[in-house]
Amino acid sequence: MTAYDPDNIFAKILRDEIPSTRVFEDDETLAFMDIMPRADGHLLVIPKTPCRNVLDASPDQLAAVIRTVQKLGRAVMTAFDADGVTVQQFNEAAGGQEVFHLHFHVLPRHEDVSLRPPGKMGDFDVIAEHAEKIRAALS
Numbered sequence: 001m002t003a004y005d006p007d008n009i010f011a012k013i014l015r016d017e018i019p020s021t022r023v024f025e026d027d028e029t030l031a032f033m034d035i036m037p038r039a040d041g042h043l044l045v046i047p048k049t050p051c052r053n054v055l056d057a058s059p060d061q062l063a064a065v066i067r068t069v070q071k072l073g074r075a076v077m078t079a080f081d082a083d084g085v086t087v088q089q090f091n092e093a094a095g096g097q098e099v100f101h102l103h104f105h106v107l108p109r110h111e112d113v114s115l116r117p118p119g120k121m122g123d124f125d126v127i128a129e130h131a132e133k134i135r136a137a138l139s
């Protein structure tokens with residue numbers, strides 16, 4: 001498998017070299033808003049330590065990330081009065097992965113509402129409002 005690239009975009013977010021809208025962090029994980037949200041409240045959860053994806057992650061990295069996914073999944077249920085949550089995760093380019101730092105997508109879902117198509121930049125102010133709702137649900 002290809003080696004971890006410390007200059008991937010999520011590594012830069014972790015180092016604060018590029019901006020992100022953070023909603024939660026602990027010692028091991030960070031959750032921040034996806035800039036191309038496929039649903040209102042679409043966020044990403046990553047480990048703070050390097051790994052490309054599930055295939056090279058340690059059990060400790062996976063456990064920490066899933067704990068945060070569960071916490072944020074519950075928070076978006078409350079924040080968006082959601083009917084469910086989709087958790088997505090892709091491994092390597094052929095598996096649909098575009099950014100090579102392990103991440104889980106957390107997408108609040110409502111009955112009969114489809115995900116929006118991928119690749120469309122969100123409105124920064126709207127994303128900031130959604131982040132605030134998630135932070136409020138966490139507190």
Ligand code: 5GP
Nearest residue numbers: 009020032033034035036090096097098099
């Ligand atoms: P995946 O690797 O799971 O296919 O998708 C990567 C995800 O990262 C996409 O949903 C995309 O919108 C998101 N993304 C790509 N670049 C950035 C960025 O610079 N900041 C944030 N917050 N999200 C990003």
